[in-house]
Amino acid sequence: MTKRTAxxxxxxxxxxxxxxxxxxxxxxxxxxxxxxxKLALHALSNGDAQLALNVSRGLWEADPKNPQTYSIIASAxxxxxxxxxxxxxxxxxxxxxxxxxxxxxxxxxxxxxxLAEERPTLTxxxxxxxxxxxxxxxxxxxxxxxYARVRALNPWSFRLNGSLKPSSNVNNGAxxxxxxxxxxxxxxxxxxxxxxxxxxxxxVDASVGYRLRSTETSRTSLGARVFVHRVMLSDGAKIQAPxxxxxxxxxxxxxxxxxxxxxxxxxxxxxxxxxxxxTSIYAQNTSYHFARGSLGYRWKxxxxxxxxxxxxxxxxxxxxxxxxxxxIYALSxxxxxxxxxxxxxxxxxxxxxxxxxxxxxxxSSASLRASYAFAKQIGPAKISTGLTFGYSxxxxxxxxxxxxPGGRQDRSAYGDVTMVFPEHDYAxxxxxxxxxxxxKFSNVSRFDTREFSVSLGIxxxx
Numbered sequence: 001m002t003k004r005t006a007x008x009x010x011x012x013x014x015x016x017x018x019x020x021x022x023x024x025x026x027x028x029x030x031x032x033x034x035x036x037x038k039l040a041l042h043a044l045s046n047g048d049a050q051l052a053l054n055v056s057r058g059l060w061e062a063d064p065k066n067p068q069t070y071s072i073i074a075s076a077x078x079x080x081x082x083x084x085x086x087x088x089x090x091x092x093x094x095x096x097x098x099x100x101x102x103x104x105x106x107x108x109x110x111x112x113x114x115l116a117e118e119r120p121t122l123t124x125x126x127x128x129x130x131x132x133x134x135x136x137x138x139x140x141x142x143x144x145x146x147y148a149r150v151r152a153l154n155p156w157s158f159r160l161n162g163s164l165k166p167s168s169n170v171n172n173g174a175x176x177x178x179x180x181x182x183x184x185x186x187x188x189x190x191x192x193x194x195x196x197x198x199x200x201x202x203x204v205d206a207s208v209g210y211r212l213r214s215t216e217t218s219r220t221s222l223g224a225r226v227f228v229h230r231v232m233l234s235d236g237a238k239i240q241a242p243x244x245x246x247x248x249x250x251x252x253x254x255x256x257x258x259x260x261x262x263x264x265x266x267x268x269x270x271x272x273x274x275x276x277x278x279t280s281i282y283a284q285n286t287s288y289h290f291a292r293g294s295l296g297y298r299w300k301x302x303x304x305x306x307x308x309x310x311x312x313x314x315x316x317x318x319x320x321x322x323x324x325x326x327x328i329y330a331l332s333x334x335x336x337x338x339x340x341x342x343x344x345x346x347x348x349x350x351x352x353x354x355x356x357x358x359x360x361x362x363x364s365s366a367s368l369r370a371s372y373a374f375a376k377q378i379g380p381a382k383i384s385t386g387l388t389f390g391y392s393x394x395x396x397x398x399x400x401x402x403x404x405p406g407g408r409q410d411r412s413a414y415g416d417v418t419m420v421f422p423e424h425d426y427a428x429x430x431x432x433x434x435x436x437x438x439x440k441f442s443n444v445s446r447f448d449t450r451e452f453s454v455s456l457g458i459x460x461x462x
Contacts (some may be wrong), residue, residue: 044079120153251282
């Protein structure tokens with residue numbers, strides 16, 4: 001009897017018991033399950049994957065939920081090039097183990113097998129499970145690097161952001177019940193639901209993209225995005241506006257897009273352009289359908305500095321009310337500079353002009369934002385801050401039969417601080433805390449608003 005046959009027969013006799021016997025001529029050898037595992041590992045280390053697999057099958061019959069056995073089976077299948085079987089065995093090793101070291105190894109085995117199957121999205125899932133069981137920052141950085149390489153290979157891309165926040169003004173309502181235009185308090189008063197209502201806001205922003213074509217200098221991709229905004233009014237808000245429901249302030253935005261990006265010149269500047277169509281729903285009714293064309297360019301001014309300029313033209317159609325159809329022209333520029341210590345300073349300016357035949361719709365606006373992001377953690381958090389100043393001008397504003405002289409002008413100022421807690425992540429997703437406060441001032445008191453909100457969210461670390 002050959003050694004291979006003896007080992008295979010030995011382990012095949014390991015059924016429900018903890019030991020087995022094998023006869024070879026006049027000799028009989030009794031092995032425990034642990035000895036059988038050592039035989040399988042020895043076979044595997046010597047490149048005899050088939051023998052390791054045969055041994056492991058006997059081990060599995062004796063103990064069908066042992067994670068070490070599944071780990072050996074996964075490695076054996078991987079050596080034999082049977083990647084689907086390897087991934088499934090690694091998944092069972094992960095499922096049945098409560099040991100972080102073994103679960104890390106199993107997740108990495110499953111990730112490698114999924115990549116060999118040319119299933120990069122599944123590979124990314126297993127890499128995130130590997131992060132859950134990493135032992136050190138070095139492990140995490142290595143897995144993050146692997147994740148970035150797989151993401152570059154994957155034609156599919158996914159993004160998910162979410163937040164939950166209490167707010168003193170969930171409906172963007174007025175500060176007071178008085179309706180004042182240019183200092184004149186005789187216009188009337190505002191209803192409860194036109195004033196600021198407190199409560200909770202939940203936002204979920206999800207998008208998926210698919211790379212249709214890619215070369216060294218260009219990429220064409222198809223995308224879809226869904227943004228869901230939901231409000232839950234506080235008890236005080238329900239008393240203030242008893243006829244108002246949560247759904248009155250809910251909104252949903254759906255978009256599909258086609259985009260192309262090109263690398264231009266030796267500095268690898270980027271030109272991008274695209275088309276998008278979609279629908280906006282507010283208070284359970286369709287607000288408008290839209291089609292948008294966009295064009296942008298990103299210049300690399302220096303090693304640590306880049307500037308981008310983006311423009312778009314959007315046409316909106318309001319179902320059943322074509323007089324409210326509008327065209328939106330938008331132009332924005334942004335400058336980003338990385339400082340010597342790694343901190344980032346950014347400035348952006350956005351301009352917007354809305355045209356429509358409807359008397360209440362046209363307006364123009366501008367906003368300026370300055371932000372600063374710290375590269376290093378401050379205590380447990382990575383911190384970024386920002387200030388935003390805005391101005392809007394409506395040539396005509398009517399309330400009832402009263403027209404605001406000179407139209408309506410809004411001025412706003414907001415500040416925000418965002419904290420990311422990278423050491424408290426789950427599968428590479430870290431919790432975030434964002435505090436935002438500010439005011440909007442208007443010559444029409446209906447649009448004098450205050451905001452203070454604290455948002456809890458999540459953000460991917462890689």
